[in-house]
Amino acid sequence: MDASLPAMTPPIHWIRDDKRLLERVESIRGGSLAVDTESDSLHHYPERVCLVQLTHLGRDELIDPLAGVDLSILAPLLSDASLPKLFHGADYDLRLLHREFGLEVSGLFDTMVASRLTGERSFGLAALLSKHFDVELDKRYQRADWSRRPLTPEMEQYAAMDTRFLEDLVDLLATELKRLGRMEWATEEFRRLEGVRFRERNDEEPFRRVKGHGKLSAQTQAVLNRLCQFREQVARHKARPPFRIVSDAVLLTLAARGPDDLRNFTTVQGLPRSYRSGAGAERLLRVLEEAWSLPETDWPSRVGEGRKPRRSASFEARIKDWKTRRDVIADELHLESSIVASRGILEGLLERVEAGEDPSAHPDLRRWQWNLLSGFPGLSA
Numbered sequence: 001m002d003a004s005l006p007a008m009t010p011p012i013h014w015i016r017d018d019k020r021l022l023e024r025v026e027s028i029r030g031g032s033l034a035v036d037t038e039s040d041s042l043h044h045y046p047e048r049v050c051l052v053q054l055t056h057l058g059r060d061e062l063i064d065p066l067a068g069v070d071l072s073i074l075a076p077l078l079s080d081a082s083l084p085k086l087f088h089g090a091d092y093d094l095r096l097l098h099r100e101f102g103l104e105v106s107g108l109f110d111t112m113v114a115s116r117l118t119g120e121r122s123f124g125l126a127a128l129l130s131k132h133f134d135v136e137l138d139k140r141y142q143r144a145d146w147s148r149r150p151l152t153p154e155m156e157q158y159a160a161m162d163t164r165f166l167e168d169l170v171d172l173l174a175t176e177l178k179r180l181g182r183m184e185w186a187t188e189e190f191r192r193l194e195g196v197r198f199r200e201r202n203d204e205e206p207f208r209r210v211k212g213h214g215k216l217s218a219q220t221q222a223v224l225n226r227l228c229q230f231r232e233q234v235a236r237h238k239a240r241p242p243f244r245i246v247s248d249a250v251l252l253t254l255a256a257r258g259p260d261d262l263r264n265f266t267t268v269q270g271l272p273r274s275y276r277s278g279a280g281a282e283r284l285l286r287v288l289e290e291a292w293s294l295p296e297t298d299w300p301s302r303v304g305e306g307r308k309p310r311r312s313a314s315f316e317a318r319i320k321d322w323k324t325r326r327d328v329i330a331d332e333l334h335l336e337s338s339i340v341a342s343r344g345i346l347e348g349l350l351e352r353v354e355a356g357e358d359p360s361a362h363p364d365l366r367r368w369q370w371n372l373l374s375g376f377p378g379l380s381a
Contacts, residue, residue: 009157010058010060010160010164011060012060012061012062012156012157012160013059013060013061013062014061014062014064015061015062015063015064015069016064016067016069017067017068017069018069018070018073021063021069021070021071021073021074022073024054024061025073025074025076025077028056028077028083030057031056031057031083031167032056032083032084032085032086032109032167032170033054033055033056033077033083033084033085033086034053034054034055034056034085034086034087034163034164034166034167035052035053035054035078035085035086035087035093035105035163036052036053036087036088036093036159036162036163037049037051037052037053037093037096037097038050038051038053038144038146038159038162039096039146040145040146040147041241042143042145042241043145043147043240043241044147044239044240044241045235045236045238045239045240045241045242046236047096047241048065048066048100048147049065049071049096049097049100049101050065050066050146050147051063051064051065051146051151051159052065052071052074053159053160053162053163054163055160055163055164055166055167060160060163060164062156062159062160065100066147066149071097071100071101071103072101072102072103074101074103075101075102075103075104078097078103078104078105078106079104079105079106080106080107081106081107082107083107084107084108084109084170085105085106085107085108085109086109086111086163086166086167086170087105087108087109087110087111087166088110088111088112088125088162088166088169089110089112089125090105090108090110090112090113090193090196091193091196094193094194094196094197095196095197095198096198098196098197098198099198104194105194106194108190108191108193108194109170109174109186109190110189110190110193111125111128111166111169111170111173112124112125113186113189113190113193114170114173114174114177114186115128115173116335116336116339117177117182117185117186117189117335117339118173118176118177118180118182119333119334119335121336125137125162126139128169129161129165129169132169132172133165133168133169135161135165137158137161138154138157138158140154140158141154141155141158141159144158146159182368184368185366185368188366188367188368189366192366203229203232205225205300206225206228206229206232207221207224207225207227207228207300208300209228210224210228210248210251210252211248212248212252213252216252216255216256218296218299218300218301219292219294219296219299220255220256221255221299221300222291222294222298222299222300223254223255223288223291223292223294224251224252224255225291225300226287226288226290226291226294227246227251227254227255227287227288227291228251230284230287231245231246231251245272246271246272246275247270249270250268250269250270250271253268253269253270254268254271254284254288259288259292262285262288262289262292263285265277265281265284265285315350315354318350318377318378319343319346319347319350321377322346322349322350322373322376323337323343323346325376326340326341326346326373329372329373340369340372340373341369341372341373344364345362345364345365345369348362348364348365349362349365349373349379350378353378353379359379360374
């Protein structure tokens with residue numbers, strides 16, 4: 001089945017006003033509700049929810065927030081735990097729905113989480129639909145600009161396909177989870193996901209999110225930080241994603257050039273033309289000159305957020321032993337090692353042990369994970 005435009009496609013119903021959405025919310029009873037969103041994160045900044053897809057009892061609907069629909073009308077429906085809400089990879093959707101519309105979800109079933117807990121290694125929706133239902137999603141629209149109007153018929157179909165098969169996929173995955181005795185694991189994950197909320201980032205030191213910043217000196221990190229702040233300002237002014245303004249790699253290059261080599265931007269590979277000469281280059285030069293003149297008191301701490309503390313040899317040896325034991329468990333369960341426990345979780349457990357604290361109270365540890373790990377040397381009672 002080709003999802004680009006099959007010969008016979010189910011009808012898609014648009015909701016573009018509050019009255020129609022309210023009527024639909026009041027009519028949904030029984031069954032389950034499949035939900036997805038599309039945003040314009042690759043094209044605009046900050047991103048917006050441009051589309052909300054619903055499928056209920058085989059009926060596909062597209063809600064248009066850009067038409068001014070009040071999405072808060074969905075609140076009673078999404079918060080009703082008695083109506084299962086089906087998502088695939090819900091984390092991002094939940095954050096956006098909460099940020100823009102104050103929406104919270106109860107009764108969640110996430111097919112991405114469930115598929116990973118059954119041992120699936122290709123857990124994207126396209127891979128799962130292809131494997132289990134011989135349905136092929138058209139990848140052309142994965143990077144589409146969902147703020148455009150009107151959407152093409154192909155884009156409408158692509159959007160609807162994100163929810164159309166979720167109920168069938170849930171039935172399949174739930175059966176497998178029960179067979180494996182892991183439904184309680186999945187339920188614990190779902191309840192945790194329901195608590196996900198959007199949080200504004202502290203952007204006083206955005207340079208710490210740039211891969212490779214740890215290799216720079218404290219002064220050069222200060223320069224990189226100022227460049228990141230400059231990029232953020234431009235991105236918000238132009239409503240374009242920061243990576244479309246200047247890439248992280250280019251910012252690293254600019255920061256590492258040193259104060260004696262600031263003016264010649266023509267040699268900086270990857271720097272957009274608008275910053276190679278003219279007003280853009282002058283503005284960038286001022287940012288760099290100001291950054292290089294910052295006093296040492298304004299340089300970031302070399303031991304700050306995101307930097308790992310130096311570990312003792314005995315600490316590393318125990319973590320290595322625990323990782324080996326974890327990998328054995330993961331192999332036996334046919335799961336990815338990181339699902340059983342990430343290195344961060346293992347380190348957090350050992351830190352609590354060494355501090356004389358209860359390792360099972362680690363805030364990021366699941367109960368099902370503790371049941372698998374609690375027999376490790378040093379963790380068992």
